[in-house]
Amino acid sequence: MSVPFFELGAIGDPRTLSVALLIGIAFGWFLERGGLGNARKLAGQFYLNDLTVFKVMFSAIVTAALGVFWLSRFGWLDLSRIVMPPTYLAPQAAGGIVFGIGFLIGGLCPGTSCVAAASGRLDGIALICGMLVGVLAFGELLPLIAGFYNSTPRGELSLDQVLNLSRGVTVFLLVAVALAGFAAAERIEERFGHGAEPQS
């Protein structure tokens, strides 16, 4: 028996939408549990006093990457049926830079802004409004920047292909880098202070 169990259902399929809701609830739950609805905590990543963002993100990535690797290794997960984000080198680098600047200014990302707003934070609501405007601006400007937006496509390029290593070795390296990063993060936090101070 191979997963995924359901092909991405036709739009509105109740089973897949139920899964969507439950997955989202669990995601939002853990984000809030980890304190990621708190913009001060998130911004702390960039002032080195609170590296929660790094720890949560990379723990999540490594957990899922290991799960995906081993499940597919045992023939229980069909990787070819998983939707992989396509690579566009230039727009994703540029978009990353723009996103990072916005993230630093706003203190929340799209997912965590929902958690922030849902826990009563008005800055979360303001950020969501901003995002809607930014997305709209992009939509309106797309005809002008379509050339750049569609440039440098590389399809489903993956790190193992880029490094010319097996998938297993690549996942292993990812885990190793993450663990080293966690050790460094602990030391950095000890040095520069830990946790978001109370709002005065």
Next chain:
Amino acid sequence: MSVAVLEHTAEPRTRAGTARRQPAAYLNPYLAGIGIGLVLLAAFVLVGRGLGASGAFSTAVASGARALDAAHAPGNVFFDDYALAAPWRDWLFVEVVGIAIGGFLSALLAQRSALRIERGPRISKRRRLLFAFMGGSIMGFGAKLARGCTSGLGLTGGALLSAGSWIFVLCAFAAGYAAAPLFRRAWR
């Protein structure tokens, strides 16, 4: 390396400046991350796709625009691709609604639910809201340009070893660190 399971939290204060109730401590970030990783894995296993967030905003904007004016921006790929008659039947849209619900429930049960503005000690409430709006609009544009955000590219793409996703994450972190000194007064 010793890491406490439950970290001390400094969490909501009322306008009077005193905590109304004692909020629960945050979950250890590594455990929260593992939890999210398992949720991501469950998504892969159950429906063959991962987590996301910014796409739901695209759906909301495009659907709203076309609902207000069906002839808006004809031939514009963004509106054509994302505008739906029934956005509440879109997987990502429903998932993001779930994120809000999950966040709401967790905050409620942890006594972290309160109307407030999260801000640095040296910035006014108005300025903070302005920055949140500004940051959000810049981020919204950046997410569209990159075809995703920290959830769809960072977590999902990252776990799938997508090269473009990792480029996005590295560039986002680098840009954040580069811009940090300019906005120190907003946060510290």
